[in-house]
Amino acid sequence: MKEKKPLIRVKDLVAKYGETTILSDINVDILENEVTVILGSSGCGKTTLLKNILQLQKPASGSIEVFGEDLTTLSENEYEEILKKIGVLFQNGALLNSVNIFENISIPLEQHTKLPPEIRQKIIEVKLGLVNLSHAIYLKPSELSGGMKKRAALARAIALDPVILCCDEPSAGLDPLTSADLDKLILNLKNQLRMTVLIVTHELASIHRIADKIIFLDQGSMLFNGTIEEARKANIEQIDAFFEVGSF
Amino acid sequence: MTPSKDSGSKLIIGNGKILLEGDIDKYSVPDLWKRYHQIEDLQNIEQVDLSKAGLLDSAGSIFIEQIAIDIKQANNLDKPYTELITNYNDDQGHTLKIFSQSKLEDSKPVKPESFFEKIGSNVIDFGRSLFDAMVLAADIFYWAIVGIWKKKGARKGSFTQQSLLIGLEGVPIVAVLSIIIGFILALQAAAQLRMFGAEIFIADMLGYAMLTEMGALITAIIVSGRSGSSIASEIATMKVSEELDALKMMSINPIRYVIVPKFYAMTVCMPLLVVMSIIVGIFGGLLIAVFYLNLSPSAFYNQLINVLTFKDFITTMIKSTFFGWAIVIIGSFYGLQVEGGAEGVGKATTFSVVTSIFTVILIDVVFSLLYLP
Structure with a gap:
């Protein structure tokens, strides 16, 4: 082994x-x-x-x-x-409350890659799909339950394939x-x-x-x-x- | 999985296929995407060959899948697009499977509201908010009147504490701004009045303006910014940290316990601050009259006393009380409406100040029309 x-x-x-x-x-x-x-x-x-x-x-x-x-x-x-x-999932999710889930996950992709918007959009959809949160893509963090916030934060943490x-x-x-x-x-x-x-x-x-x-x-x-x-x-x-x- | 920045990846077209070489990851995809979009015709291309591809990540996987989807559409192929991706190894297959878009087809995301839907929901929200604010105002008035006789459920010493916060601590800023406004008003008017030899009328203009409008308005705007925001943020923080729920569970009415003392303090302090603002503002103007227009203080006083009426004074006092009530009710309303933690507290405070100032001006318009000389 x-x-x-x-x-x-x-x-x-x-x-x-x-x-x-x-x-x-x-x-x-x-x-x-x-x-x-x-x-x-x-x-x-x-x-x-x-x-x-x-x-x-x-x-x-x-x-x-x-x-x-x-x-x-x-x-x-x-x-x-x-x-x-490295992806980090913080204790309370630490999602940015002023923007929706899509934009939260988009932040690391926008900042650290030059991916075209079409691919970024798909990546976000796929990552939200992985955490079973596809329906919440355009919701604000304040509209999510505690568990959903954690899952959304997890999707953000894995956005760059850490x-x-x-x-x-x-x-x-x-x-x-x-x-x-x-x-x-x-x-x-x-x-x-x-x-x-x-x-x-x-x-x-x-x-x-x-x-x-x-x-x-x-x-x-x-x-x-x-x-x-x-x-x-x-x-x-x-x-x-x-x-x-x-x-x- | 460690991505490489310079993978030397290539996209080659030939023999009815698109051949991808090197790592296909978030670093190489932007360039590959540009090269892919330079292809004019996807017809006669029937597969995406990964035989020379290296590492794949989610961006690479989605990019490859997108090419396969486009090829299927361009050539009207019957087979699933996943079958157009060929010659991948186990690791690549695993990555393609995890990040496959095909799983997303069943779960359509909720689309954001359209422009007209937003307008509609904003109108409905405004109507609801107005109704809720009216209900809250009724509640506050009820408990404020009942509280005069019924001391149970009130916080001891809270009226004094709130009076110090709203009234005494507001004195310096109200005084400084009032004297400056009085000074500026007199200075601007003095130049004009001097041209007509009507310097003495500066006392009329200043006295009337300060008593009927400026004193109350300046004070209300300052109190909106100072105390209105503090009321909103205090109540919002209490709501977010469940302190208001805790009070309810102790069978204590939060409105009676938290808001009514502020309401009492505002009812008393607001007219007092306005009186001070008027006096200080007129004093600011007196400085201009004496030192710029060379009027004697006694002439200024004699002229001033003629223009100030008891009716105007009472109207201003009533108006300023309404201003104070509006500030407390609006601050409390936004505080109680808060949602979403710390960010919500900030929003409640901002909305409270903006709405308070708007409402104060609106009340001023109503009073001006009602008591038009």
């Missing part, structure tokens, strides 16, 4: 808010074509880790390599080139059925588009459904990195407690 190569490599990452250390000595590889879930209790630094990987926050020290390039040393233009291969898809709490604020549908959709897209997926969540049901690997954070440190089965066998108190509460 072909060995999977790491698309994201985090080395000795330390993240701080002012003087407070949020993450310390994080070392992790995110392998291609896998769904990696960053989990842990609230305030453990999950979102901070994702934001550091995406460079939305600058790490206090350490390096973050994406496609073999250290993002902390790249120029603005080089960093933008990398970003074109190699890596990052999702911040995709299940947050959704009912279990909608959440399960969204998980299936992400998994389906991952398989179809052969993407590498990095998800931040603390929803146990979601983790069981989609995770190939988990990264367990606790109070800013990485306690575990591996599969769910390995985590259960690792006999780590915090992880056992996490899964035990979830199964209750």
Whole structure:
């Protein structure tokens, strides 16, 4: 079997808010074509880790390599080139409320490609079709439910056929059925588009459904990195407690 | 899947087919699309050959499919257009399948409204909004009158707090703008009056203008921008963050609790601000009369006192109270109508200020016609 190569490599990452250390000595590889879930209790630094990987926050020290390039040393233009291969689904969708769904998805296509309008239109229709939202193409985000907003945001995240898809709490604020549908959709897209997926969540049901690997954070440190089965066998108190509460 | 920027992709026509070479992705498609559109005739072309094509992405896949659709139409072919795409490998086939447009045929998107539909729905929306605003105004008046006797459901100290916000904090800006307006009005008039030797009439002109129109209008426009927007944004934020629903669930009427104190404060503060605006505006004019026209303050005062009537004063006070009520009702109305989170709050505030100013001017027109001297 072909060995999977790491698309994201985090080395000795330390993240701080002012003087407070949020993450310390994080070392992790995110392998291609896998769904990696960053989990842990609230305030453990999950979102901070994702934001550091995406460079939305600058790490206090350490390096973050994406496609073999250290993002902390790249120029603005080089960093933008990398970003074109990464799609991000934000916690609340982060759709631009002032424009409709079509225009929301059109933004990355207009900004980063010179595709003719006819092809752009088709791409948007196809991507909305992939997330089962064809009927909402001309609706404004305010006219969509929470689940629909997430799906529309997912369509925008995959507009440029990203190699890596990052999702911040995709299940947050959704009912279990909608959440399960969204998980299936992400998994389906991952398989179809052969993407590498990095998800931040603390929803146990979601983790069981989609995770190939988990990264367990606790109070800013990485306690575990591996599969769910390995985590259960690792006999780590915090992880056992996490899964035990979830199964209750 | 990593796309390449310079793939050296080619589109070659020959032997009854279109041969695509290199990566067909979002970077190569714009050039290939131009080359494709240079083809004058698609007749006698019966396939899109991908034997030399490299990586495909969604843009490439859709481009290839579009060529196949065009070939099928140009040659009136019976077979499905997907069969016109040939010699693709498994990966390319997989990509073509995922991004196939054929799946979209069943789900027609909702088209945006036409121009006339938009006009129609805007008229209906306006009618509904007007009705809702009337209902809200009735509600506010009801609770404002009932609230005089019934203290239950009112927030303690809210009247004082709102009076400070609407009245006291508005004093500096109203005073500064009023003195400037009075100053400018007098300055413009002085030059004209001087030509006729009628300098003394500056007191008449200024006193009458400030008392009957300018004082109330300046104040109302400032209060619309300052307090009207603040009322709209405060209520809109409360609506978005479900604070109003929380009040309802605590069996507290949000109109009584949130809006009525603002209504009381506006009823008291607006006429007071207008009185101050008139006095300060006239003072601005007095400076011109004394220092530019060399009139004595006592002559200015004697002339002024002749033109100011109690009836005009009462009319202005009633008018300014109406202005204040309109500002509170409109601010509250747009605040309560808000939809769509933070963006909705911004819109509510903007609409509130624009509508308030428009309504203030409309009320002014009505009063001017009713109390025409």
